[in-house]
Amino acid sequence: MHRSAPRLTRILACAAVPVMLVVAGCSSDSDSKSEDSASSASPTPEAKKSPTVAPARFGKLPDPCDSIGEKTIEDLVPGTKTKGGTDGKSSDVSRRGSCSWNGLDDNGVKGSQYRWLDVSFLRYDSDASLGVSAEQRAEESYEKEIAKAKATEGAKDVKTSPAPGIGDEATTVNYRLRKTDEDFTYATVVARTENGVVTLTYNGTGYAGAKNPSTSDMTKDALKAAKEAVASVTTANK
Known part of the structure; x- marks a missing residue:
């Protein structure tokens, strides 16, 4: 063992x-x-690629005070003392700009007609870092400008309607507003053309017993001026 x-x-x-x-x-x-x-x-790590976005169609804006013809200014703003318009201040004229005209057409005992016209331009560039094109940014701005017009403080009887034939898309905002003890009739046209946004506001009232302008007349004139302003963007980039 x-x-x-x-x-x-x-x-x-x-x-x-x-x-x-x-x-x-x-x-x-x-x-x-x-x-x-x-x-x-x-997997083998790959370098992150920046999203590809379409380049901006328009690279500059027109001179706002030259965007509407002299004849149109004479018709819409009779009695204006500054036919060349009052240029708005801008720190970057390639991205934003504005101009305004106002005038009083005095008809003596028949009363007077006051008119005020303003046009503003906004231009957008593409943002590759966010993957957003210039046109997309302009579309967002277009909607904001319409909302801003509709939200005007004190505005009454606000109505919106499409404005075909102006740029890529356009909308008219109509309302009445009381100020300086008078009732003013407003017609605002907001239009987008490619990567640019144009906002034109036209308003007026009758003084000393004169009849106030009708919404249809103000809208007709505002649309005429807006077409010229939008066309000036294309002309400025030729």
């Missing part, structure tokens, strides 16, 4: 050797396959 113990120990030791080798071999193959699998599963 005592002599067989060392022999048994040697047999068990020898038997254990191949088992360890097999286990080691399997472990090595398994690790290698895992590494290969992990390596193939990890």
